[in-house]
Amino acid sequence: MSTPTSTPTSRRAQMMQTYHLAKKTDPRIGLYILLSFLVGAAAGFAVVWFLPGDGWISTVAAVISALLLGVLLALIVFGRRAMAAQYKQMDGQKGAAAGALQMLRRGWTTTPLVGFNKQQDVVHRVIGPPGVVLVGEGDSQSRVKQLLATERRKHERVLADIPVHEVICGNGEGEVPLAKLVKHVTKLGRSVKPAEITDILNRIKAIDATRGTIPMPKGPVPTSMKGVRSQQRGR
Incomplete structure (x- = not known):
């Protein structure tokens, strides 16, 4: 039976390692990730909340939309800023x-x-x-x-x-x-x-x-x- 090459735990560990390395060059990366999550969550919630609907179903849908859009935007910002920080760390090094x-x-x-x-x-x-x-x-x-x-x-x-x-x-x-x-x-x-x-x-x-x-x-x-x-x- 084959062993999976990537697990959620290893992926989280890799993300944390990337975050800590990027933070050395970009100390505000955590703040930008948080802000992007909040902006995405607010936009996701608002879009669904103002759609026609009734009661708790609309509320649940709005919360789910807020979480999904918030996480998506935070990951995009994280990836871009981490890459920029990595390039900055590498610039000028041999190879x-x-x-x-x-x-x-x-x-x-x-x-x-x-x-x-x-x-x-x-x-x-x-x-x-x-x-x-x-x-x-x-x-x-x-x-x-x-x-x-x-x-x-x-x-x-x-x-x-x-x-x-x-x-x-x-x-x-x-x-x-x-x-x-x-x-x-x-x-x-x-x-x-x-x-x-x-x-x-x-x-x-x-x-x-x-x-x-x-x-x-x-x-x-x-x-x-x-x-x-x-x-x-x-x-």
């Missing part, structure tokens, strides 16, 4: 882009650290509807561009017919801020059909097989936003 790219939904394949140099500039790879997206991050935009160009040439050797996009994650001119990275990547268009993605993954194995082991950059590498992602997906 932060890899953690953000894990927020991409089904249909995307993210491979962190496919490129690396001595200065600890890195390149991550995403494969999805736009084709191949190479995301670079580092302290020097010029070095990151060189690293991206090198990785682009490697990929184009086996993917001559597939679009290869280059993105630099950062806060400088021409760079994409960490908090907007996922949105930017998903807006690069749809040049590849879902059936072609498997073929791309197979062809890219030739590149990865010759790459060898890439040394991890020094310091913490934030590569998981699992808690926040689960709240956004409702899982």
Whole structure:
């Protein structure tokens, strides 16, 4: 008999962990969650209360509506503020882009650290509807561009017919801020059909097989936003 992978208890524990982590960066998150619940509850109660109806049935329906809408709005606010706090905590850390790219939904394949140099500039790879997206991050935009160009040439050797996009994650001119990275990547268009993605993954194995082991950059590498992602997906 299989054991369930997720229980209400573990989900509550995960939500509490996400809340406490977010509160370090966003001390008012609890206040905003409470206010959103009250606003949602008031709106839900009012909408049902003023509908035609009689007696206790209307009252019960209004209370249920208030609770449902209040909880829904509170969860939405919680998810958004927790995500914003997570991005703020990760911003500037080595490998932060890899953690953000894990927020991409089904249909995307993210491979962190496919490129690396001595200065600890890195390149991550995403494969999805736009084709191949190479995301670079580092302290020097010029070095990151060189690293991206090198990785682009490697990929184009086996993917001559597939679009290869280059993105630099950062806060400088021409760079994409960490908090907007996922949105930017998903807006690069749809040049590849879902059936072609498997073929791309197979062809890219030739590149990865010759790459060898890439040394991890020094310091913490934030590569998981699992808690926040689960709240956004409702899982």
